[in-house]
Amino acid sequence: MRIASWNVNSVRTRLEQVVGWLAAEQPEVLCLQETKVDDPLFPHAAFSDLGYTAAISGQKAYNGVAILSRLPLEDVQVGFSALLPSDGEAAQLGEQKRVISARIEGLRVLNLYVPNGSSLKSEKYAYKLAWLACLRRYLAVQDGQGELLCMLGDFNIGPEARDLPDPDRLTGGIMASEAERRALREVLGTRLQDAFRLFELAGGHWSWWDYRSGAWERDQGWRIDHIYLDQELVELATGCVIHKATRGNPQPSDHAPVVVNLAWPPDDAEDAEVPEADDWGAG
Secondary structure, three states, X not given: OEEEEEEOOOOOOOHHHHHHHHHHHOOOEEEEEOOOOOHHHOOHHHHHOOOOEEEEEOOOOOOOEEEEEOOOOEEEEEOHHHOOXXXXXXXXXXXXXXXXXXXXXXXXXXXXXXXXXXXXOOHHHHHHHHHHHHHHHHHHHHHHOOOOEEEEEXXXXXXXXXXXOXXXXXXXXXXXXXXXXXXXXXXXXXXXXXXXXXOOOOOOOOOEOOOOOOOOOOOOOEOOEEEEEEHHHHOOEEEEEEOHHHHHOOOOOOEOOEEEEEOOOHHHHHHOOOOOHHHOEEO
8 A cells, every 4th residue: 555645735726736646656545735725625526537535624725634545435534623522722723624534444544734833933833832732642542542553744843853954054943943853752652653764764855845045956855744654554664755756847836745655454465565775765
């Protein structure tokens, strides 16, 4: 099973690119962030023509998440309140459409669009830390349900120096502050591991290039789009790739897709082919 994550920065603006990528790559699952469209206007038909069903949670002009799947989507859950119904803060944080999950072939896929935070002195930064703390509570409940988990999306955090283009300058600022990184580590705990880092240890691999300051032309990006797997799925992972070339499209999203390959369901593990080393990392 190939599961992908892509912040498309408006699914309708980038629809032709997303459809083209799906037709070429044909992952079983694609999780989208920043769809930026109310649910009634989501372009279901473009994806159903390719054999994908969509589970969506959107809002006009901002945020929005979706799961596209060629496999049956079961038990779709939207927002933190799906697992934290009595948590008032979870309900408040859920007003922004950033959380959706579904069970796919017995595996729970959780798609997230973590707040950016804007700046360390912004109210949005405090919101981001509160959101991550709520995610930790949410995952504690999810873990108790006994489902294996693939958690992915735009995390708006560079976890380590090797995930930043200029760590000496950027460490300590927004998306690389110690509070954000600590909050992410607490979310992951000992349960979840970074799929990309199972196969590529070096720096210089990016998933997001700011539209400003010629970041793409200078290849000065960040690795902020992540796929996290629990231990059983780690053992079934056979590769994780960043599809960097999409960022070079005309009028692209500022993010590139990230794709993990799993020998899932487990009965498929014996038949899985491990990619050559040249296929790992940024591609």
